[in-house]
Each structure stands twice: as structure tokens, then as C-alpha cells.
Amino acid sequence: MxxxxxxxxxxxxxxxxxxxxxxxxxxxxxxxxxxxxxxxxxxxxxxxxxxxxxxxxxxxxxxxxxxxxxxxxxxxxxxxxxxxxxxxxxxxxxxxxxxxxxxxxxxxxxxxxxxxxxxxDVEVRRHRKIEEKESIPVKLSHVVLNSPDLNRTREWYERHLGFRLSDTLMHPRMGEAMHFMRISNQHHSMAIAQGPHTALHHISFELRGIDEYMRGTGRVIRSGARKLWGPGRHLAGDNTFTYFLDPQGNTVEYTTELELLDEDTWHPHVYDFSRPEVTDQWGTANAMNELVAKESFNDVDRGCFVAPPV
Known part of the structure; x- marks a missing residue:
């Protein structure tokens, strides 16, 4: 349940x-x-x-x-x-x-x-409809977590919290690299990435549509923030992506149009991300290489099994 x-x-x-x-x-x-x-x-x-x-x-x-x-x-x-x-x-x-x-x-x-x-029972905040050409986040889309043992983490979230597997990314040399996990018909609310240590991989924010997503991407680029990867469109989840580093080195993403599934008929795919059309259907993003991947490994998280003070 x-x-x-x-x-x-x-x-x-x-x-x-x-x-x-x-x-x-x-x-x-x-x-x-x-x-x-x-x-x-x-x-x-x-x-x-x-x-x-x-x-x-x-x-x-x-x-x-x-x-x-x-x-x-x-x-x-x-x-x-x-x-x-x-x-x-x-x-x-x-x-x-x-x-x-x-x-x-x-x-x-x-x-x-x-x-x-x-x-x-958290109060609903007064919010508003984001207007056309308004390039700010509509909502939080998903979070991706690095884990040194991808399948152990996946199985824990399935067993204890009811997450279900939507899709998997794999590489011919490295094996399984990422599991996309859902708690609704949204393709993923969380993904688990294979990493050298436990850490945050990225936080993703949804924009109103493609135009707003592109305008937002441009605004953040012009601000001088470091762009890691994008703009492009993933195959798994069918969502757009541009990844940036925040000033502390955490990866943050602008996205839109994340896939909504028919959960009754959905079967997870295993996608080979060494194929460029898997990582970016459009072919517009810079190549996904080891340097880009390494940035998203982030620093070792010092908070493991240490509860935050507030």
C-alpha cells in the first residue's frame, strides 16, 4: 500500500x-x-x-x-x-x-x-497561476540521490515507502546507473544514481512550459551561474533538462513536461545511456562526459545518520 x-x-x-x-x-x-x-x-x-x-x-x-x-x-x-x-x-x-x-x-x-x-495536514499556501513567458519555477519536480549501492537503496524505498520502478539507465561498461522511482503517475518523484558515496545528485524544478523553460535557462546562464548540461530532452521521463551548479556546488535542474504514466499498463524500460538519443533526444545539449557526471556526484554528505539540528 x-x-x-x-x-x-x-x-x-x-x-x-x-x-x-x-x-x-x-x-x-x-x-x-x-x-x-x-x-x-x-x-x-x-x-x-x-x-x-x-x-x-x-x-x-x-x-x-x-x-x-x-x-x-x-x-x-x-x-x-x-x-x-x-x-x-x-x-x-x-x-x-x-x-x-x-x-x-x-x-x-x-x-x-x-x-x-x-x-x-500541512496548510495550503496561497499560490497563483504562472503566466505565459514567466520563467520561474512552478513547483518542485523531483530529487535525485547518489547511493554507493543503487539496488540496496531502490529495494529499501520499494519495501518501506511504496516507491515503484519506472525506468532504469544502464551503461555497457558500468552496468546499472540510475533507477527512476515513482509514488504517483508522475514518471519519477525521486531517482537513485550510482555514486561513489551518499550525497545529493540534483534537485529539479518544473517550469510552466518549453518557452518558459528556455527563457529561464537563458536567464540563469546570463547570471554567470555555471551550466553543467543542457538544454536537452531526456528519453526516460521525456522531460526537458538544463543543469546548473548552485554557489555551493549542488546541482539544480530546470525541467518541464515530465511524463505522466498509466500505472496499470506501464512496464519499466532499461535504457542504454551510452546512446546519445537516450540522454538527449533533441541533440542540443553538450555531451554527457565524465566531468559532467563527476560534478553531480557532489561532495561526501557529512549528514549520514546525523539528524539535522532543526
């Missing part, structure tokens, strides 16, 4: 807090909705979520947590009980959440030591 509904937010700890805040609330196009002594909450204008990114000032760069929604407090309680019975290490028991939008939820460690939060 699937108890998760959608991805809510991704929380980052960053040493260069002011620069990061300027990037996300300026160039990237999110809106700062709350700030409190070295912690800020950033919303996407088109999203009912109170925030999609949280930034926290810290001496160490880390992924603080990934947050998912559940349909009801009863589902939150059920999930907590199932995780406890399954031997998963809980950080907190279900209770009131003291962040913008409030709600009822709890936190736990995944198999790699990442902090995951699940919540329900």
Missing part, C-alpha cells in the same frame, strides 16, 4: 548561506517566505507547498532532509508503525511540525543515512 502522495521540499545546509539565499531567491526564481536566524524557507510561486527549499547556515555542507507528503495523520501514524516494525530507525515520533505551514509528521533515516520527513 502506498502511503506517500508527493514530494514536498528538499532542505540544504550550507556554509555560504547569504550567497545561496541570493541565488535561490534571486537568479533561480524562488520566493523567500520566512527567515529566522540563519534558516530560510523558499516557495515556488505556483506551488501550494509552503516551501520547496529550506536553507540552513552551517559549517558543513549537507543534505538536511527530503520531505514527502501523506494524505492524512492516520497515514502518517500507519507509516511510522510500519517503519518501526520493519526495523527502520526513527529520529522522531509522529507529532506537530513547527515549520511554515505546520502539519503532523515525523522523521527517520533511510538505508543510506539520509533524513526523510513525512507529513500530513
Amino acid at each position: 502506498r502511503l506517500l502522495t508527493h514530494l514536498r521540499h528538499v532542505d540544504l545546509a550550507v556554509p555560504d548561506y547569504d550567497e545561496q539565499l541570493d541565488f535561490y531567491a534571486g537568479v533561480w526564481g524562488l520566493t523567500k517566505v520566512a527567515e529566522d536566524s540563519g534558516i530560510s524557507f523558499l516557495a515556488a510561486e505556483g506551488s501550494p507547498e509552503h516551501y520547496v527549499v529550506r536553507l540552513r547556515r552551517s559549517d558543513e555542507k549537507r543534505l538536511d532532509l527530503v520531505s514527502y507528503g501523506a494524505a492524512s495523520p492516520a497515514d502518517v501514524d500507519t507509516l511510522a508503525e510500519q517503519l518501526l516494525a520493519g526495523g527502520v530507525r526513527l529520529i522522531s515520533r509522529p507529532g506537530t511540525i513547527d515549520t511554515p505551514g505546520g502539519g503532523y509528521g515525523f522523521r527517520f533515516f533511510d538505508v543510506d543515512g539520509r533524513t526523510v520527513e513525512v507529513s500530513a
Whole structure:
């Protein structure tokens, strides 16, 4: 039984807090909705979520947590009980959440030591329709996580959180490289990438359409932010992509038109990403090479099995 509904937010700890805040609330196009002594909450204008990114000032760069929604407090309680019975290490028991939008939820460690939060009854934020030519994020699209043991992580998310496999990327020399995982008919809310260590791979933000996505891509390029890869269009998920590095070296993506599946009839594909049309159907992106791939491995995450302080 699937108890998760959608991805809510991704929380980052960053040493260069002011620069990061300027990037996300300026160039990237999110809106700062709350700030409190070295912690800020950033919303996407088109999203009912109170925030999609949280930034926290810290001496160490880390992924603080990934947050998912559940349909009801009863589902939150059920999930907590199932995780406890399954031997998963809980950080907190279900209770009131003291962040913008409030709600009822709890936190736990995944198999790699990442902090995951699940919540329900979070207030809906007043949001608006993003207009034509407005090149700011509509919502958070998905998150991709690096794991040193791709299949162990995949199986954990399937067993404990009800994720299902949509597609897999493989390489003739390297084997399986990425699993795209879903909790709805959206092709993926999360993907797991094979990496040398546990870390954030990238956070993806959805724009209104192709034109807005291209305008946003151009704006971020003109800002001087480092473009890693794109613009192009993936085969798995059929979504557009342009990847950039934020000032702290985290990879962030602009995307649009991520595929919606018929879950009853869908069968996962295994795509060979050594074929250029798999990584980019359009053929417009710079080549995916080892240097581009290495940037997305990110730094070793210092937050494994260490709960964030807030």
C-alpha cells in the first residue's frame, strides 16, 4: 500500500548561506517566505507547498532532509508503525511540525543515512497561476540521490515507502546507473544514481512550459551561474533538462513536461545511456562526459545518520 502522495521540499545546509539565499531567491526564481536566524524557507510561486527549499547556515555542507507528503495523520501514524516494525530507525515520533505551514509528521533515516520527513495536514499556501513567458519555477519536480549501492537503496524505498520502478539507465561498461522511482503517475518523484558515496545528485524544478523553460535557462546562464548540461530532452521521463551548479556546488535542474504514466499498463524500460538519443533526444545539449557526471556526484554528505539540528 502506498502511503506517500508527493514530494514536498528538499532542505540544504550550507556554509555560504547569504550567497545561496541570493541565488535561490534571486537568479533561480524562488520566493523567500520566512527567515529566522540563519534558516530560510523558499516557495515556488505556483506551488501550494509552503516551501520547496529550506536553507540552513552551517559549517558543513549537507543534505538536511527530503520531505514527502501523506494524505492524512492516520497515514502518517500507519507509516511510522510500519517503519518501526520493519526495523527502520526513527529520529522522531509522529507529532506537530513547527515549520511554515505546520502539519503532523515525523522523521527517520533511510538505508543510506539520509533524513526523510513525512507529513500530513500541512496548510495550503496561497499560490497563483504562472503566466505565459514567466520563467520561474512552478513547483518542485523531483530529487535525485547518489547511493554507493543503487539496488540496496531502490529495494529499501520499494519495501518501506511504496516507491515503484519506472525506468532504469544502464551503461555497457558500468552496468546499472540510475533507477527512476515513482509514488504517483508522475514518471519519477525521486531517482537513485550510482555514486561513489551518499550525497545529493540534483534537485529539479518544473517550469510552466518549453518557452518558459528556455527563457529561464537563458536567464540563469546570463547570471554567470555555471551550466553543467543542457538544454536537452531526456528519453526516460521525456522531460526537458538544463543543469546548473548552485554557489555551493549542488546541482539544480530546470525541467518541464515530465511524463505522466498509466500505472496499470506501464512496464519499466532499461535504457542504454551510452546512446546519445537516450540522454538527449533533441541533440542540443553538450555531451554527457565524465566531468559532467563527476560534478553531480557532489561532495561526501557529512549528514549520514546525523539528524539535522532543526
